[in-house]
Amino acid sequence: MGPKKLRASKSTARRCLGRVEYGRNVERVRQEKGLTQEQLAELSGFSQQYISGLEQGRRNPTIVSLYELATALGVSHMELVRSAEDE
Numbered sequence: 001m002g003p004k005k006l007r008a009s010k011s012t013a014r015r016c017l018g019r020v021e022y023g024r025n026v027e028r029v030r031q032e033k034g035l036t037q038e039q040l041a042e043l044s045g046f047s048q049q050y051i052s053g054l055e056q057g058r059r060n061p062t063i064v065s066l067y068e069l070a071t072a073l074g075v076s077h078m079e080l081v082r083s084a085e086d087e
Helices: 010-032 037-044 048-055 063-073 077-081
Strands: none
Touching: 010 048, 010 063, 010 077, 037 048, 037 063, 063 077
C-alpha cells in the first residue's frame, strides 16, 4: 500500500475560506480608512506581522481579536465577519 492521502473535510475547507474572508475584510476596511498595517498594529495592539498574516489568510483570528480589530478600525465587528456575498 502507498502512503495515505490526506484530504480536508468540508468543514475544514469552510474554516479556511472563512479565515481568508476575515483577512480580506480587515485589509479592505484598513485600506478604506487609509491606514497602513503598522498604523493598525499601533491602534490595535497587535503586531504588524500578525495583521499581515491575518490579511493573507495564514492566521485564524479569535472572536475577541476580530472585535478588538474592529474597535481599532472604528467599525462594527460584523463588518469583519460578513461574507463577500453580503455586499
